[in-house]
Amino acid sequence: MSNKILVFLEQRNGQIKKSSFETAKTASDIARHLNYEIEAISVGAVIENVAETGRYGVNKVTVFSNSTLANYSTSAYSELVAEYAKETDADIVFFSNTSMGKDIAPKVSIKLNAGTLMDCVSLDISSGEIIATRPVYAGRALIEAKITSAKKVFTLRPNVFNIGQTGDTQAEVVIKEVAVPNLSNKVIEIKKSEEKLDVAEADIIVAGGRGLKGAENFHLVEELADVLGAAVGTSRATVDAGWRPHSEQIGQTGKTVSPNLYIAVGISGAIQHIAGMSSSKCIVAINKDKDAPIFSIADYGIAGDVFEVLPALIEEIKRAKS
Amino acid sequence: MKIAVCVSHAPDTATKIIIGPDNKMIDPNGVTYAINPFDEYAIEEALRAKEKLGCETIAISTGRTANKESLRKALAMGIDNAVLLRDDAERDTLSTAKALAEEIKTQSAELVFFGKQSVDYDNSITGQLTAELLGYNCVSVVVDFKLDGNKIIAEREIEGGREVVETTLPAVITAQKGLNEPRYASLKGIMAAKKKVIEEKPALESENAVEILKMKKPPMKHAGRILGTDKSSVGELVRLLKEEAKVI
Numbered sequence: 101m102s103n104k105i106l107v108f109l110e111q112r113n114g115q116i117k118k119s120s121f122e123t124a125k126t127a128s129d130i131a132r133h134l135n136y137e138i139e140a141i142s143v144g145a146v147i148e149n150v151a152e153t154g155r156y157g158v159n160k161v162t163v164f165s166n167s168t169l170a171n172y173s174t175s176a177y178s179e180l181v182a183e184y185a186k187e188t189d190a191d192i193v194f195f196s197n198t199s200m201g202k203d204i205a206p207k208v209s210i211k212l213n214a215g216t217l218m219d220c221v222s223l224d225i226s227s228g229e230i231i232a233t234r235p236v237y238a239g240r241a242l243i244e245a246k247i248t249s250a251k252k253v254f255t256l257r258p259n260v261f262n263i264g265q266t267g268d269t270q271a272e273v274v275i276k277e278v279a280v281p282n283l284s285n286k287v288i289e290i291k292k293s294e295e296k297l298d299v300a301e302a303d304i305i306v307a308g309g310r311g312l313k314g315a316e317n318f319h320l321v322e323e324l325a326d327v328l329g330a331a332v333g334t335s336r337a338t339v340d341a342g343w344r345p346h347s348e349q350i351g352q353t354g355k356t357v358s359p360n361l362y363i364a365v366g367i368s369g370a371i372q373h374i375a376g377m378s379s380s381k382c383i384v385a386i387n388k389d390k391d392a393p394i395f396s397i398a399d400y401g402i403a404g405d406v407f408e409v410l411p412a413l414i415e416e417i418k419r420a421k422s
Numbered sequence: 423m424k425i426a427v428c429v430s431h432a433p434d435t436a437t438k439i440i441i442g443p444d445n446k447m448i449d450p451n452g453v454t455y456a457i458n459p460f461d462e463y464a465i466e467e468a469l470r471a472k473e474k475l476g477c478e479t480i481a482i483s484t485g486r487t488a489n490k491e492s493l494r495k496a497l498a499m500g501i502d503n504a505v506l507l508r509d510d511a512e513r514d515t516l517s518t519a520k521a522l523a524e525e526i527k528t529q530s531a532e533l534v535f536f537g538k539q540s541v542d543y544d545n546s547i548t549g550q551l552t553a554e555l556l557g558y559n560c561v562s563v564v565v566d567f568k569l570d571g572n573k574i575i576a577e578r579e580i581e582g583g584r585e586v587v588e589t590t591l592p593a594v595i596t597a598q599k600g601l602n603e604p605r606y607a608s609l610k611g612i613m614a615a616k617k618k619v620i621e622e623k624p625a626l627e628s629e630n631a632v633e634i635l636k637m638k639k640p641p642m643k644h645a646g647r648i649l650g651t652d653k654s655s656v657g658e659l660v661r662l663l664k665e666e667a668k669v670i
């Protein structure tokens with residue numbers, strides 16, 4: 101036992117992601133409660149905003165750097181993180197439950213001989229142990245669980261843990277040049293999708309379903325998303341019909357999201373759809389069927405026709421914003 | 423070369439979840455179990471690789487006898503053989519991965535397909551854990567897969583796009599929806615699968631590293647307010663979003 105926590109900070113395009121700062125803040129609160137030390141690690145080429153981690157209660161960050169590490173490499177990243185965790189004898193390693201976090205955390209856990217709890221939505225401490233709550237069965241139940249092995253790996257769901265008050269301390273940044281990264285597994289290209297904003301990272305989502313009647317009517321959903329600065333999401337029905345790409349699908353076989361505002365238009369609210377969005381903070385439903393299941397989880401609803409309500413809503417929001 | 427595919431047997435996604443009397447797991451009474459939906463993409467991709475390379479395929483599942491149903495489904499779709507690693511205990515992902523890794527080693531399978539996630543505990547890591555235990559390369563959440571000799575080019579879904587990953591065999595691939603369109607089992611396939619013997623052996627025993635203390639229902643979300651039935655309500659809606667929910 102060294103009483104040490106390590107936080108992995110994920111960078112994309114040389115910027116630490118917001119979800120990593122949420123994880124850093126949460127982990128630093130845990131460290132304070134447990135009276136543990138905490139530090140962070142990141143891997144990349146050049147990372148611009150890494151010192152900002154200090155604002156979230158983590159005062160030391162070690163950056164493993166090499167020009168070939170700008171993009172993710174499962175092999176190189178997991179080796180560097182696990183080696184550093186061993187070197188510092190960290191007991192607990194935190195990741196965000198992002199596409200990178202879900203890939204690297206299990207690799208690191210095997211290298212450390214650690215148990216893993218993924219996609220945690222809350223962490224409590226009881227008798228000096230971390231008790232994590234995480235959704236199972238696509239959010240239809242929650243479990244409280246603990247890791248019984250000496251070394252522990254947790255991933256935290258993005259956009260759930262509150263960043264709260266932040267300070268203005270800058271973290272001490274130690275840069276370590278990596279001589280020969282293990283690139284047996286490497287990203288050779290990133291294909292950006294056409295969507296401007298990914299649902300998994302958006303604060304506001306406007307999701308359209310089969311009630312839109314056809315691909316040609318989605319401009320209404322896109323316009324509403326535009327005026328709100330939101331991402332466009334959808335149901336599986338429209339993906340299967342070929343109206344929308346799978347990258348926009350929300351639900352059990354799509355993405356899990358928890359934005360501040362989720363507006364569902366012409367979506368019935370099937371159990372598999374709700375699975376992916378029920379942890380949204382505020383839910384609005386627009387559906388002409390007042391008995392549609394989506395209304396049972398919506399904070400506000402309009403039981404009307406999308407073709408009448410959407411254009412009016414777009415105008416109203418434009419007015420409210422100007 | 424041999425290709426393996428790991429399948430889990432999970433509650434149908436529309437199942438109503440009722441918490442069991444021990445408050446630690448679901449009440450299985452009345453729950454319909456079926457092959458985990460993501461594992462169908464894994465099977466399809468294994469079959470495509472088999473058709474291209476002409477090699478042997480095997481489906482592996484660890485758990486109770488009921489898992490044979492999902493193994494049968496794999497056989498009906500065209501997988502050559504199946505093995506059940508029998509285990510009646512509740513296992514965490516780590517001990518599941520250890521059992522699977524052991525069998526993959528025994529089978530000397532060099533290309534192994536998993537689903538990206540099992541729709542019970544939604545862990546999404548069994549493939550990655552198994553790869554790491556075996557020392558295999560791994561690409562998770564794959565939506566496009568190409569194998570050329572020893573070389574793999576796979577595309578994995580990430581926030582805002584896809585990463586194109588280059589790696590080599592031996593490897594574990596975890597399948598995401600969109601990778602392919604799983605075939606339906608033909609009647610002939612179903613009949614043939616019924617006749618096949620599914621090998622059964624005890625799963626490697628190992629200790630769990632995760633303990634479930636409690637299972638509970640998520641807090642009930644109170645149904646909200648229906649503000650109206652037409653566009654006359656949008657003013658009120660925008661006001662509430664601004665002033666009450668404070669989200670815009």
Ligand SMILES: Cc1cc2nc3c(=O)[nH]c(=O)nc-3n(C[C@H](O)[C@H](O)[C@H](O)COP(=O)(O)OP(=O)(O)OC[C@H]3O[C@@H](n4cnc5c(N)ncnc54)[C@H](O)[C@@H]3O)c2cc1C
Nearest residue numbers: 309310311335336337351352353354366367368373388406
């Ligand atoms: C294994 C499995 C996995 C699945 N995974 C997912 C998943 O990840 N995500 C997902 O979304 N689904 C998933 N599904 C599918 C899910 O069961 C539903 O079929 C799907 O969500 C329905 O999409 P929808 O709400 O757009 O369409 P519908 O259910 O057809 O609903 C359309 C709604 O639009 C309303 N409507 C129609 N016209 C208008 C109008 N003019 N104005 C206003 N409202 C109107 C109707 O009242 C209706 O409520 C999955 C299913 C299975 C079996």
Ligand SMILES: Nc1ncnc2c1ncn2[C@@H]1O[C@H](COP(=O)(O)O)[C@@H](O)[C@H]1O
Nearest residue numbers: 428430484536537539540545546547548
């Ligand atoms: N008991 C099991 N037997 C065989 N394969 C499994 C088992 N559990 C999980 N898997 C595989 O691991 C994938 C991911 O599962 P999970 O990590 O539990 O979400 C599944 O899609 C299956 O391919």
